[in-house]
Amino acid sequence: MISVIDSIGLSVIKTVIMVRDFVVLTLRTLVYTFTPPFRVSDIFKQLYFVINESAPIVIFCVCSAAAVTIIESSFHMKIIIQNDALVPGFAALLILRELGAVVSALLVTSRVGAGIAAEVGTMQITEQIDALKMLGINPIRFLVVPRLIASVIGGVVLSILANLVCLYVAMLVSQYKLGHSAGSFIVAMRAFVSMQDLYFAAIKGACFGFVIPLVSCYFGFRCKAGAEGVGLATTNSVVTISISIITIDFILSWIFSYFY
Amino acid sequence: MSATVEFQNVQMSFEEDVLLKNINFQIHKGEKFVLIGPSGEGKSVLLKLMAGILKPSEGKILIEGHDMWNCLPKDRLALLRKMGMLFQKNALFDSLTVGENVAFPMREITQKSEQEIQKQVKYFLQEVDILHALELFPDEISGGMQKRLGIARALALEPGIIFYDDPTAGLDPITSRMIVELILRLQKELNSTIIAITNDMNRAYQMADRMAMVVDGELIITGNVGETQQHKDPRVVQFIHGYLKGPLTEHTEVNA
Ligand SMILES: Nc1ncnc2c1ncn2[C@@H]1O[C@H](COP(=O)(O)OP(=O)(O)OP(=O)(O)O)[C@@H](O)[C@H]1O
Ligand SMILES: [Mg+2]
Numbered sequence: 001m002i003s004v005i006d007s008i009g010l011s012v013i014k015t016v017i018m019v020r021d022f023v024v025l026t027l028r029t030l031v032y033t034f035t036p037p038f039r040v041s042d043i044f045k046q047l048y049f050v051i052n053e054s055a056p057i058v059i060f061c062v063c064s065a066a067a068v069t070i071i072e073s074s075f076h077m078k079i080i081i082q083n084d085a086l087v088p089g090f091a092a093l094l095i096l097r098e099l100g101a102v103v104s105a106l107l108v109t110s111r112v113g114a115g116i117a118a119e120v121g122t123m124q125i126t127e128q129i130d131a132l133k134m135l136g137i138n139p140i141r142f143l144v145v146p147r148l149i150a151s152v153i154g155g156v157v158l159s160i161l162a163n164l165v166c167l168y169v170a171m172l173v174s175q176y177k178l179g180h181s182a183g184s185f186i187v188a189m190r191a192f193v194s195m196q197d198l199y200f201a202a203i204k205g206a207c208f209g210f211v212i213p214l215v216s217c218y219f220g221f222r223c224k225a226g227a228e229g230v231g232l233a234t235t236n237s238v239v240t241i242s243i244s245i246i247t248i249d250f251i252l253s254w255i256f257s258y259f260y
Numbered sequence: 261m262s263a264t265v266e267f268q269n270v271q272m273s274f275e276e277d278v279l280l281k282n283i284n285f286q287i288h289k290g291e292k293f294v295l296i297g298p299s300g301e302g303k304s305v306l307l308k309l310m311a312g313i314l315k316p317s318e319g320k321i322l323i324e325g326h327d328m329w330n331c332l333p334k335d336r337l338a339l340l341r342k343m344g345m346l347f348q349k350n351a352l353f354d355s356l357t358v359g360e361n362v363a364f365p366m367r368e369i370t371q372k373s374e375q376e377i378q379k380q381v382k383y384f385l386q387e388v389d390i391l392h393a394l395e396l397f398p399d400e401i402s403g404g405m406q407k408r409l410g411i412a413r414a415l416a417l418e419p420g421i422i423f424y425d426d427p428t429a430g431l432d433p434i435t436s437r438m439i440v441e442l443i444l445r446l447q448k449e450l451n452s453t454i455i456a457i458t459n460d461m462n463r464a465y466q467m468a469d470r471m472a473m474v475v476d477g478e479l480i481i482t483g484n485v486g487e488t489q490q491h492k493d494p495r496v497v498q499f500i501h502g503y504l505k506g507p508l509t510e511h512t513e514v515n516a
Contacts, residue, residue, distance in 0.1 A: 128351045130313045130347065133312075133313045134311055134313055134345055135340065135364075135368055136337045136340045136369060
């Protein structure tokens with residue numbers, strides 16, 4: 001009994017310490033983000049990495065998601081209300097408010113988040129981070145800040161891209177599959193969504209993009225020696241980011257609901 | 261004259277575990293100081309404390325009389341520039357080529373022109389005899405060449421104090437010997453202070469002016485090569501001769 005309480009207590013303490021360390025990392029990163037020197041070329045390099053690595057898979061997956069959304073919703077609407085005139089509106093609502101931002105963020109997590117955790121973790125266990133410190137280079141400024149800025153910008157860009165591609169594909173699918181013309185799709189869609197929804201999707205993209213590199217770098221810096229260490233850092237960061245994205249999505253959707 | 265490296269009552273703990281306690285010693289300019297000791301006793305940690313990578317839990321570490329953890333950022337940077345290190349795991353930047361690895365410290369913290377940097381890179385790579393690998397990446401060259409590259413990068417800022425963490429680990433006897441010869445030649449050329457870790461006793465004797473052993477959280481200064489070989493401490497005796505029985509293996513099965 002005592003040992004159970006002990007181990008619960010221990011894991012609570014460990015969690016508290018981890019959260020504290022993560023908050024410290026976040027605050028320090030923010031301070032360095034807004035104070036010189038700025039490593040502009042590193043930011044562009046990272047931005048290229050984020051967009052170049054993620055855009056193809058985001059576009060591919062979002063196309064499938066769009067097709068599924070249209071086909072599924074028309075199937076069910078036909079059963080329930082014997083009519084699929086509302087499909088474009090509901091599909092656009094679902095895409096703009098949830099699918100576009102979340103699907104693209106989860107894909108960026110699996111590609112970029114995992115990549116950063118593995119890279120930083122490897123640098124930690126092969127003493128590359130110590131080598132930076134010895135040159136008086138701050139690892140947070142050198143590694144985290146450029147990735148954070150790139151990921152926030154990339155998050156916004158990819159979220160908007162995902163949404164637009166997704167809507168376009170949804171329109172094509174409903175044209176060929178359901179016989180809605182492009183014009184009627186847009187008219188039906190406009191009744192449900194507005195430009196504001198796209199802005200909110202961009203805000204979601206920025207918030208998800210903010211979390212991804214911070215969590216990945218956090219686990220990378222804590223990486224323990226050995227190949228399992230890097231594997232564990234990568235897995236932990238992908239799991240943690242995915243849970244965070246879903247949670248943040250819920251919170252943001254709730255906040256945005258006051259503006260609709 | 262003050263010592264090049266001086267430890268005053270240094271203690272180092274990770275979380276609650278005390279790894280090194282009450283360490284006091286001095287290393288003088290131009291000296292070749294070799295650290296030995298069993299695995300996991302804190303040799304690398306001791307070196308990283310000297311190099312300013314780790315901060316001591318207690319006590320003071322002075323480099324040329326200045327306390328690195330208690331001075332202005334620009335003085336700290338100046339102290340860091342006086343030191344170079346070959347890391348146990350090499351710490352080569354794997355996204356940069358051999359040449360870029362050597363150029364990295366110069367690009368990051370000096371005002372040298374690109375032309376000057378290229379000239380220096382060629383010079384250092386020539387010194388360690390891997391100029392032909394200039395354009396390759398660290399994982400495309402052999403272990404011995406990686407050590408040479410690590411040495412070239414450690415020298416890039418022309419530091420007065422150079423740390424070598426296990427420079428011969430994982431190398432064959434001949435390559436080990438060549439690396440040690442290289443370290444000694446560079447030490448003579450640059451008149452630098454070197455602090456090296458090695459558990460290859462022959463290489464240790466070849467390099468050392470003075471030796472010390474890290475064990476049980478202590479640093480035992482064993483003296484010069486002759487003194488070390490005649491040392492009375494049973495832990496030192498066991499270690500340098502590699503005996504299976506003795507105080508170092510008291511708690512392992514070998515003695516039971
Ligand atoms: N940054 C760190 N955080 C926590 N513990 C550490 C850290 N660095 C080293 N240690 C611990 O300190 C102990 C000594 O490590 P160190 O690398 O100095 O050993 P060593 O004497 O160099 O051994 P080896 O000969 O195998 O290289 C180890 O138990 C290690 O786990
Ligand atoms: Mg070591």
